[in-house]
Amino acid sequence: MSTRVEHQPAFILHRRPYRETSWLLDVVTPDYGKVSLVAKGARRGKAPDASLYQPFQPVLISWLGKSDLKTLSGLEARRLAPEAQELQQRGLSGQWLFAGFYLNELLEFLLVEQESSPYLFALYEAALLGLRAQQPLEPLLRYFEKNLLEELGFGASFDQDAETGEPIEAGANYLFLPQKGCLRLDPQARSAYDSCSSVPDEAATAPGKALVVPGEALLAIAEHDFSTPQCLKYAKRIMRLCIDDLLNGRKLRSRELFRHYKESQRA
Numbered sequence: 001m002s003t004r005v006e007h008q009p010a011f012i013l014h015r016r017p018y019r020e021t022s023w024l025l026d027v028v029t030p031d032y033g034k035v036s037l038v039a040k041g042a043r044r045g046k047a048p049d050a051s052l053y054q055p056f057q058p059v060l061i062s063w064l065g066k067s068d069l070k071t072l073s074g075l076e077a078r079r080l081a082p083e084a085q086e087l088q089q090r091g092l093s094g095q096w097l098f099a100g101f102y103l104n105e106l107l108e109f110l111l112v113e114q115e116s117s118p119y120l121f122a123l124y125e126a127a128l129l130g131l132r133a134q135q136p137l138e139p140l141l142r143y144f145e146k147n148l149l150e151e152l153g154f155g156a157s158f159d160q161d162a163e164t165g166e167p168i169e170a171g172a173n174y175l176f177l178p179q180k181g182c183l184r185l186d187p188q189a190r191s192a193y194d195s196c197s198s199v200p201d202e203a204a205t206a207p208g209k210a211l212v213v214p215g216e217a218l219l220a221i222a223e224h225d226f227s228t229p230q231c232l233k234y235a236k237r238i239m240r241l242c243i244d245d246l247l248n249g250r251k252l253r254s255r256e257l258f259r260h261y262k263e264s265q266r267a
Contacts, residue, residue, distance in 0.1 A: 003065065003066060003070075005032065005061075005062060005064070006062045007061075007074075008029045008030075008032065008061055008062070009078055009121070010027045010028065010029045010058075010059050010061045011027065011028050011056065011058065011124065011125070011128070012027050012059070013026045013028055013055065013107055014055070014108050015053060015054075015055075018038055021042070022039055022040045022041060022042060022043060023038070023053055024036070024038055024039075025038070028107050028111065028121060028124060029061075030116070030117070030118040032114050033111055033113065033120075034108070034111040034115075035063070035070060035114060036069050036113065037069070037070045038072065039075070040072070052075055052076070053075075055100065056128055057077070058077070058079075058080055059075055059076065059077060060074075060075070060078045061074065062074035068113060088132065090132045090133075091132075092132060094261075095262075096134055098258040098261055099131055099137055100128065101254040101257065102141070102252065102258065103124060103128070103144060105252045105254045106148060107120075107148075109247060109250060110148070110152060110243075110247075120148065120151050123147050124144075127143075127144045138226065139226035139232065142221075142232065142235040142236065142239060143226065145242075145243065146224065149242055149246075152246075154246060156176070156181040156182065156242070157182070158182065158218045158219070158221045158222035159218070159219060161181075161183060161184050162180050162181030168218050168222070169215045170216040171216070173185045173212055173214055174213050174214075175212060176211045176212075176238055178242045179245065209241065211234070211237055211238060213234050216230070217235070218234075221235050221238065
């Protein structure tokens with residue numbers, strides 16, 4: 001049975017050419033989650049709505065179809081609340097632009113097709129406004145990643161031991177494993193894991209690795225308190241561990257682009 005959806009709020013996560021004149025689009029919506037669409041003829045000539053077929057633009061879309069690949073039947077700009085609309089006029093640039101591509105890749109790879117999630121849509125929309133406002137990048141990304149993982153059902157508890165259920169103690173050290181959570185570490189055994197917390201980020205966050213984390217940092221992460229350099233450092237490694245575990249070997253192109261961008265800025 002063919003379905004028809006009208007005027008669904010959406011953002012385009014990714015687009016790629018399809019045949020001679022069309023686009024294949026992956027979009028995120030509040031009521032239908034991630035949806036794959038074909039925009040027939042959208043690349044033909046100079047379409048008046050061509051600027052809307054871009055990431056980060058709030059749009060209203062309509063579609064129809066009975067297969068997993070729907071046919072786009074309508075696309076128009078979506079106005080936001082006045083304060084948000086003012087921010088929307090600002091273009092993304094520099095590190096905030098690459099961070100936007102990173103958010104899009106996370107949703108494209110991790111969301112289930114056509115699974116409703118109004119919360120994730122609101123989380124993503126708020127993150128984009130934060131990027132446009134050029135808010136501090138690291139806290140913004142860690143907040144998004146943590147809430148994304150929790151909403152997808154993969155969030156770890158950062159305020160209790162995964163084995164005993166005991167509350168995390170600020171003065172203790174814990175071993176974090178992505179599919180397990182936080183395990184209190186015997187002080188005499190810590191030396192066997194010291195390398196996990198001292199190697200560079202890229203190595204410390206390889207799939208299957210464990211990470212030694214102070215209880216104080218875990219409690220801050222549990223409260224979404226990313227105000228200290230220590231918490232940000234460990235939160236970045238923890239979220240990388242969890243996300244890489246879910247990606248199961250798939251590489252995010254945005255990470256590589258971001259790395260090249262930062263290297264060019266230092267040159």
